[in-house]
Amino acid sequence: MEPSDFVLSVVVPVRDEEDAVPLFLAAVLPVLRDLTPSFEIVFVDDGSTDGTARVIEAARATEPRLRLLSLSRNFGKEAALTAGLHFATGDAAIPMDVDLQDPPEVIPELVEQWRAGFDIVYARRRSRPTDTTLKRVSAGHFYALFNRLSDIPIPSNVGDFRLMDRRVLDALQQFPERNRFMKGLFAALGFRQGEVLYDRPERSAGKSKFRFWRLWNFALDGITSFSSMPLRVWSYVGAAVALLGFLYGGFIVVHTLVYGRDTPGFATIAVLVSVLGGLQLLSIGIIGEYASRIFVETKNRPLYIVRDFAGFDRALIEEKRGELSRLAVLPRRALRRADQGGEDR
Ligand code: UDP
Ligand code: MG
Numbered sequence: 001m002e003p004s005d006f007v008l009s010v011v012v013p014v015r016d017e018e019d020a021v022p023l024f025l026a027a028v029l030p031v032l033r034d035l036t037p038s039f040e041i042v043f044v045d046d047g048s049t050d051g052t053a054r055v056i057e058a059a060r061a062t063e064p065r066l067r068l069l070s071l072s073r074n075f076g077k078e079a080a081l082t083a084g085l086h087f088a089t090g091d092a093a094i095p096m097d098v099d100l101q102d103p104p105e106v107i108p109e110l111v112e113q114w115r116a117g118f119d120i121v122y123a124r125r126r127s128r129p130t131d132t133t134l135k136r137v138s139a140g141h142f143y144a145l146f147n148r149l150s151d152i153p154i155p156s157n158v159g160d161f162r163l164m165d166r167r168v169l170d171a172l173q174q175f176p177e178r179n180r181f182m183k184g185l186f187a188a189l190g191f192r193q194g195e196v197l198y199d200r201p202e203r204s205a206g207k208s209k210f211r212f213w214r215l216w217n218f219a220l221d222g223i224t225s226f227s228s229m230p231l232r233v234w235s236y237v238g239a240a241v242a243l244l245g246f247l248y249g250g251f252i253v254v255h256t257l258v259y260g261r262d263t264p265g266f267a268t269i270a271v272l273v274s275v276l277g278g279l280q281l282l283s284i285g286i287i288g289e290y291a292s293r294i295f296v297e298t299k300n301r302p303l304y305i306v307r308d309f310a311g312f313d314r315a316l317i318e319e320k321r322g323e324l325s326r327l328a329v330l331p332r333r334a335l336r337r338a339d340q341g342g343e344d345r
Contacts, residue, residue, distance in 0.1 A: 007038045008111065009090030013080035014056075015046040017098045020203075021055045024098045029063065031104040035111060042067045044084040047074030060311060067311035071304050072329075078182050079304045081160060085169055086324060089316060093169055095160045099203040102161035109196045110163040118194035119165040120186065125157040125200045135215070142219045146184075149227035154187045155195070162186070176327060178296050178303060181222045188226075224289050231290055234283040241279065305329040 032039040045053050045068060053070060060066045069087055081095050092114055096102040106123050113121040143156040160182055171189050309317060321330050
């Protein structure tokens with residue numbers, strides 16, 4: 001095959017990244033231009049409050065292969081990425097962070113593996129030297145726990161940076177859940193999976209928006225959406241506690257028969273009450289984690305709401321309006337504007 005006869009989409013969720021966008025484009029555009037004339041970069045503005053959209057619009061003046069999808073508010077990186085993937089038109093798509101932590105030099109290697117026949121090509125971190133110890137250790141534990149609980153293992157040290165073939169994108173679009181634990185979703189897809197190793201560098205500009213609580217909730221989301229083990233384990237815990245209770249009851253009966261009544265046993269009761277109370281609250285809390293997610297899913301709200309399109313083909317938006325009617329809200333006004341030659345502003 002000629003090196004140029006494929007379309008490659010790079011999908012970039014951005015939130016308050018006006019400093020990082022120019023650096024990103026300066027690094028990525030040369031790589032893409034070398035690779036294929038028919039590429040596109042789909043930016044998803046995830047409710048930025050700074051000049052991110054303006055910076056991207058300005059860049060669009062010199063590079064028409066940039067597209068911008070603006071969401072109506074901050075929906076979070078996972079939803080933003082989902083939106084971008086929905087609107088990627090390439091034969092393959094690569095999600096990337098704008099902070100250059102996903103190095104553009106890896107793109108040609110991903111493409112090479114894809115051309116060799118893999119449907120998903122992971123970019124796997126060789127090391128995590130730039131992450132804090134806390135993040136590194138917690139990530140390690142998370143992967144271990146997740147893979148023990150879930151039926152579908154996820155590869156460790158793999159982020160969203162990867163290449164996906166068109167058939168993977170089409171399959172992904174059929175996953176309607178509101179809770180977008182992308183790493184797990186990708187793993188659930190199957191397909192032929194290859195990988196490329198890389199070193200993860202520091203953020204180029206701005207600062208990371210993932211804080212501890214975010215990561216914690218992220219981990220909870222991941223586990224609850226891919227395993228029912230935390231729910232089921234309580235029957236066994238209950239059975240074990242009941243068994244211990246019977247044994248202890250038997251022991252007390254025998255003890256009383258042999259030695260007669262002894263101490264009032266305040267300590268025993270206090271410990272039993274608090275341990276059992278704690279176990280019960282814990283199990284109720286875990287049911288709550290699942291129930292709240294069922295609640296969210298049953299509301300069936302859109303995954304994201306688009307405020308504006310720039311640089312997209314009118315026919316594509318029209319087609320997506322039908323396909324995504326149950327997943328997303330697309331504006332009508334932008335449709336008219338896109339009508340005027342796929343340009344607005
Ligand atoms: N991001 C986003 N929405 C958010 C938070 C982050 O679209 O609510 C984007 C951000 O602009 C960047 C990418 O997601 O392109 C990764 O974010 P970040 O570098 O803050 O995360 P980390 O690398 O620390 O995991
Ligand atoms: Mg980052």
